[in-house]
Amino acid sequence: MRVPRGADAPVRTLFVLALLCACLIPASAELQITVTVDPALPVPNLMQNAEFETGDERKPEAWGASTSLPRGGSFARLIEGGRSGAFIRVESFTSQTNAYLSQVAPVEQDTLYRAGAWVRLRGGTMVMWMHWWVDEKRFDERAYLHSWGSAPIVPDFVRLEWTDSPSPDEWQWVGREFSTWKGQHHVNMHLGAYFDRSSMDIDGAFLGLARTTLTVEVTGGEIARVRVVSDAGNEVWDSGELAAGTTAVRHELPDLPTDARYRIIATQPDGTEVAAWYPEEQ
Numbered sequence: 001m002r003v004p005r006g007a008d009a010p011v012r013t014l015f016v017l018a019l020l021c022a023c024l025i026p027a028s029a030e031l032q033i034t035v036t037v038d039p040a041l042p043v044p045n046l047m048q049n050a051e052f053e054t055g056d057e058r059k060p061e062a063w064g065a066s067t068s069l070p071r072g073g074s075f076a077r078l079i080e081g082g083r084s085g086a087f088i089r090v091e092s093f094t095s096q097t098n099a100y101l102s103q104v105a106p107v108e109q110d111t112l113y114r115a116g117a118w119v120r121l122r123g124g125t126m127v128m129w130m131h132w133w134v135d136e137k138r139f140d141e142r143a144y145l146h147s148w149g150s151a152p153i154v155p156d157f158v159r160l161e162w163t164d165s166p167s168p169d170e171w172q173w174v175g176r177e178f179s180t181w182k183g184q185h186h187v188n189m190h191l192g193a194y195f196d197r198s199s200m201d202i203d204g205a206f207l208g209l210a211r212t213t214l215t216v217e218v219t220g221g222e223i224a225r226v227r228v229v230s231d232a233g234n235e236v237w238d239s240g241e242l243a244a245g246t247t248a249v250r251h252e253l254p255d256l257p258t259d260a261r262y263r264i265i266a267t268q269p270d271g272t273e274v275a276a277w278y279p280e281e282q
């Protein structure tokens with residue numbers, strides 16, 4: 001960079017000083033990202049022994065295990081090979097019965113939850129059935145997964161992969177969101193076979209709050225733009241180009257799914273980015 005031509009001595013000294021200062025100060029101050037989340041992530045799992053790691057060989061601790069038809073099915077707790085360690089193998093021998101693991105959990109009334117479990121389904125119909133009685137009305141929320149693997153024509157005449165069945169070797173998430181009713185303080189989670197000759201493995205049950213509020217604050221220097229992106233790559237918020245001289249940004253993002261991680265990306269005027277994950281650990 002050249003000193004302006006024709007500048008007299010004092011101006012020239014000032015210019016050199018200005019250059020010196022510009023070299024000593026970093027390109028821009030490091031931005032700080034602060035994230036406040038209510039409720040914090042990951043939200044607590046309200047199911048006890050959700051990973052089935054304790055119990056005896058037939059039944060996980062804290063869970064019921066029963067069929068509607070006596071001896072219509074079986075339950076086995078296997079201690080290895082699950083999505084995490086132990087898991088439960090559920091078989092139902094006829095379409096005349098259900099075969100359910102069940103557990104009552106406390107919930108807040110009038111609140112959005114998400115619930116589900118991981119399932120490896122070889123054949124038949126798996127249901128997650130959430131129910132309770134509230135003022136003599138039945139609260140009833142369900143999610144299903146079906147596999148043609150139990151059909152007599154599979155695999156001799158029709159290969160399983162020709163049907164719209166899940167892979168019998170992969171864990172599938174079966175779950176949904178639902179709102180509890182006013183006056184409802186419990187829900188009874190049922191996981192298992194639903195009136196279909198079925199064979200499945202179940203692990204990793206979950207019930208927890210479905211939504212959180214994330215408040216993002218960026219400070220510590222000049223900020224050109226702030227973005228929030230989920231770990232699935234969905235854009236949650238984009239501040240757009242901020243006014244020159246912006247040195248503080250605070251933005252509240254309500255109703256965000258609790259089963260995600262969020263990346264906050266703050267861009268400085270020179271284009272450099274400062275980013276942070278929430279939660280930090282997966």
Ligand SMILES: [Ca+2]
Nearest residue numbers: 051082084086
């Ligand atoms: Ca497990």
